[in-house]
Amino acid sequence: MLLTSRPAARSTAPPAARAGAVLELRGAAFGYRRRPVLSGVDLTVQPGEVLAVRGPNGAGKSTLVRGLLGSSEVLAGEVRLFGEPRARFRDWQRVGYVPQRSTVVGSVPVTVRELVSSGRLSRVGPWRRFGEADHCAVDCALEGVGLAGFDRRPVAELSGGQQRRALVARALAGDPELLVLDEPTAGVDAGNQRVLAATLAGLAATGTTVVVVVHEVGPLAPVVTRTVAVGRTAGDEGC
Numbered sequence: 500m501l502l503t504s505r506p507a508a509r510s511t512a513p514p515a516a517r518a519g520a521v522l523e524l525r526g527a528a529f530g531y532r533r534r535p536v537l538s539g540v541d542l543t544v545q546p547g548e549v550l551a552v553r554g555p556n557g558a559g560k561s562t563l564v565r566g567l568l569g570s571s572e573v574l575a576g577e578v579r580l581f582g583e584p585r586a587r588f589r590d591w592q593r594v595g596y597v598p599q600r601s602t603v604v605g606s607v608p609v610t611v612r613e614l615v616s617s618g619r620l621s622r623v624g625p626w627r628r629f630g631e632a633d634h635c636a637v638d639c640a641l642e643g644v645g646l647a648g649f650d651r652r653p654v655a656e657l658s659g660g661q662q663r664r665a666l667v668a669r670a671l672a673g674d675p676e677l678l679v680l681d682e683p684t685a686g687v688d689a690g691n692q693r694v695l696a697a698t699l700a701g702l703a704a705t706g707t708t709v710v711v712v713v714h715e716v717g718p719l720a721p722v723v724t725r726t727v728a729v730g731r732t733a734g735d736e737g738c
């Protein structure tokens with residue numbers, strides 16, 4: 500599979516070079532049970548970039564982002580997170596992830612606030628109590644996805660799109676330096692996509708790096724600094 504890229508129409512230079520690359524992939528191949536789905540991936544993502552990953556169903560977008568996080572296999576090449584080879588990377592509190600599918604969330608008997616607070620635990624540490632800053636982070640995360648006021652509601656009683664937004668809020672609550680979102684806008688109405696876009700813009704402005712899988716860039720277009728296409732050979736520049 501080929502990975503091609505192009506800058507977004509309204510490309511802004513990332514506040515890069517301040518630190519090293521957040522992600523570096525060189526000749527990387529990803530797959531399952533030793534069978535590659537995607538190979539020859541070369542990609543460097545700098546701090547503050549908002550990278551959109553596009554491509555048709557089955558092209559390997561989820562396999563790519565799961566490979567960054569260790570839930571698909573790296574079968575060849577090199578994958579580095581924050582300069583560290585992925586196999587040695589341990590600082591997972593720096594990374595937030597919202598998977599494409601989560602079947603468990605609707606069946607867990609917790610409130611929205613409890614779910615979102617669980618995303619903060621890695622920042623709180625085992626011996627500290629939840630402090631004011633932690634409660635604020637949860638409030639901000641809820642606002643960032645348009646769920647302020649839903650915090651006492653059982654997650655199981657939310658609609659599918661609301662549950663999806665609650666999962667995004669859980670990732671936001673951990674204040675990640677790298678946020679990986681696999682189709683966060685699927686099933687989310689246009690108004691709440693715009694709320695999410697504004698939140699991502701705010702994060703990127705403070706240097707958070709975002710990798711977001713989308714079918715249509717849509718309301719995220721003003722925020723996206725670069726687009727890569729998985730499994731396409733025409734219409735995009737090579738990277």
Ligand SMILES: Nc1ncnc2c1ncn2[C@@H]1O[C@H](COP(=O)(O)OP(=O)(O)OP(=O)(O)O)[C@@H](O)[C@H]1O
Binds near residue numbers: 555560562599
């Ligand atoms: N856990 C798995 N084990 C084996 N093969 C898998 C697994 N997950 C995905 N695949 C295969 O990898 C290929 C790419 O799937 P992937 O989910 O990465 O595509 P995608 O681009 O994210 O598609 P979509 O737009 O539908 O989400 C598909 O052929 C799929 O069947």
Ligand SMILES: [Mg+2]
Binds near residue numbers: 560562599
């Ligand atoms: Mg997918």
